[in-house]
Amino acid sequence: MTWFHRLLRIDLTRHQTSIEEIPIHVTEAFVGGKGLGTYYLYREIAPQVDPLGPENKVFLAPGALSGTLAPAASRYEALTKSPLTGIYLDSNAGGHFGPELKLTGHDLVILEGRSPTPVALVIRGDEVQFRDAASLWGRSVYETETTLRRDLGDPRFRIASIGPAGERLVKFACVSNDYSRQLGRGGLGAVLGSQRVKAIAALGTRTLPVADPDAFMAAVQAALQQIFQNPWVAGNRQHGTIGGIDDLHALGIVPVANFTRGVFAGMERIGAASFGALVEARLACANCPVACSKGTRWQAGTERDAIEGPEYETAALFGANCLVDDPQAIIHANLICNEAGMDTISAATLVGMVLGAADEGLISWSDLGLAPDAPRGEKVIALLR
Ligand code: SF4
Known part of the structure; x- marks a missing residue:
């Protein structure tokens, strides 16, 4: 292992940092990523801790092979x-941030305490800067990442950030990198x-x-061969x-109208072929030969309004579950979530659920400020906003 x-322990309250050694028996037993992060989470967070209180902590743990040439080892865990939910959470993301964080020289970064003012943490090796983020507070994820990278003056920085949803403590706010x-x-x-990070x-x-x-490079070659020979990878x-x-729709598994139906009449218009026709770029996480990510754009938007995706869950939930058969409305909804820093699955x-309640007459369209005959996609965008 590597x-x-x-x-790296970051004390947000005092704006101080310290480096601690991770014992070999811990890395050997818990490996990295989720295992290593969980080991420290269980030791450091008491059961009664308020998730949004100053005693909660965030554990950022790149995978054990992250930062090497191992294929697709791009992911990092956050715990x-x-x-x-009020219980243990681990979430992982691809992209390029995880390997970059690992190569600062840390298998784990622990954020604890609460900063008196909004901060952007800049980690370059063991050097950590607590940068005033007052001017970034309130800005979208896209603006934050672009502005911070420009201000740091080095395009090699990889950045993770929150949007206005995280600042307002929306319980399904995400972190984007x-x-x-x-x-x-x-x-x-x-x-x-x-x-306040x-x-x-x-x-x-x-x-x-x-x-x-x-031996490592021989194992990498063998893994690459297996990946390229796997028929699932090509698809x-x-x-x-x-x-x-x-x-999945043919099997009746795709959620339709809050799982009240098994078939969505507009499925063909939001199927793989429809989104495939909108793909403008093919993208990959760090060192990943699969390159599953697709770049699309909200066509009514600007150059900036591009997203990676939509992924299956986003398309299924903003599409079939909300009875939306317009791919552009789904991409737009995905973009709004990305900018605000909201999980598309929970948001959709x-x-x-709100649309279903209005459909059933449990709440009125006028209470929602929506015209009953407005296109379904417009209703989704209005509710999201
Ligand atoms: S490009 Fe796709 S397959 Fe590769 S690491 Fe990223 S999400 Fe996974």
């Missing part, structure tokens, strides 16, 4: 006590918002020690996660 055996990759579920963005920028300064480079590269939506489920 470890630094070091954790905390969830404000949405590389613009469009999310630690989506469970409200991690609200926990960072409660800590607007963004984390990481720039690696180290290389990872590999015990036997020749995933071609369509991304949305590629399965038509088959909530919007679908």
Whole structure:
């Protein structure tokens, strides 16, 4: 395995940091990512802790192979006590932030306490800067990442940030990195918002020690061969996660109108082929040969209004579950969530529930400020806003 055996502890209350050694028996037993983060979470967070209180902590743990040439080892885990469920939360994201964080020389970063004012944490090796983020507070994820990277003056920085949803402690706020990759579920963005951490920028300064480079590269080659020979990978590269939506609909698994139906009449218009026709770019997380990610754009928007996705869950929930058959409305809803820093799954489920209540006459369209005959996609966008 590839470890630094070091954790970076960031005391947000005092704006201080410390480095601690991670014992070898801990890394060997808990490996990295989720295992390592969970080990420290259970030792450091008491059961009665308020998820949005100053005693909760966030544990950022890149995967054990993150930062090496191992294929698709791009992910990092974030662990905390969830404000949405009140229990253990681990969420993971791809992109490029995880490997960059690992290459700062830390297997784990622990955020604890609460900053007196909004901060952006800038981690360059062992050097951590607590940067005033008052001017970023209130800005969207896209604006935050672009502005912070420009202000840091080095395009190599990888950035994770929260949007206005996290600042307002929305319980399904997410953390976004590389613009469009999310630690989506469970409200991690609200926990960072409660800590007044607007963004984390990481720039690696180290290389990872590999015990036997020749054996490691042989294992990498073998893994690559297996990946390229796997027929599932070809389909995933071609369509991304949305590629399965038509088959899942045929099986009756796609949520339709809050799971009250098994079939959505507009499915063909939001199927894999429809979204495939809108793909403008094919993207990949760090060192990933699968490259499943698809770049699309809200066509009524500007150059900036591009997203990675929509992924299957987003398309199914803003689409079939909300009875929306317009791919552009789904991309627009995805974009709004990305900018605000909201989990698309929870947001779409909530919007679908409200639409369903109005459909059933439990609440009136006028109470929602919506015209009953407005296009379904417009209703979704209005409710999201
Ligand atoms: S590009 Fe797709 S398959 Fe590769 S790591 Fe990212 S999400 Fe996973």
